[in-house]
Amino acid sequence: MAKKDAEQDSVSAEAKPAGKLKLIIMIVVPLLLAVGLSVGGTWFFLNKGAAKSDVEAESAEPAVPVKQVAIYEELLPAFVVNFTHNGRARYMQVSIALLVRDQAALDALKVHMPVLRNRLVMLFSNQDFESLITPVGKEMLRQQATASVQELAQKETGKLTVEQVLFTNLVLQ
Secondary structure (H helix, E strand, O other): OHHHHHHHHHHHHHHHHHHHHHHHHHHHHHHHHHHHHHHHHHHHHHHHHHHHHHHHHHHOOOOOOOOOOOEEEEEEEEEEEEEEEOOEEEEEEEEEEEEEOOHHHHHHHHOOHHHHHHHHHHHHHOOOHHHHOOHHHHHHHHHHHHHHHHHHHHHHHOOOOEEEEEEEEEEEO
């Protein structure tokens, strides 16, 4: 019987390391398989998106046109208008620059510069002095000036030549 117990002990001793090895293999192999699949899937989807964007970039034209260089045209001399506010004479001096992107369109608009200056003088002289003191009032005036200049440009040249009217100097006295 002692021989049988000794044989069983030797068999069980050999079985235990083999059981641990099987357990390690059963854990490591699925783990390596999962890592490999995730790396492969990531690579596949990233290359698929890159290949798709390369094809789109080659075949399709750019959706957004490249913005042209800004051209600033100063309107000289500065605009000076007067107001009567609470029985006192008040003055406003405004220096203006036009933001344009097309030199040819600007040259076409320069022909109508007297009309443009007249529109701006009339716009400035019709303002309320109290509203011009606030930053909101100044911004509203700038937007009105932009709309007026764009309207004239559209009427005379057929296109929206001026992108913005900018106040480079504004003095209220």
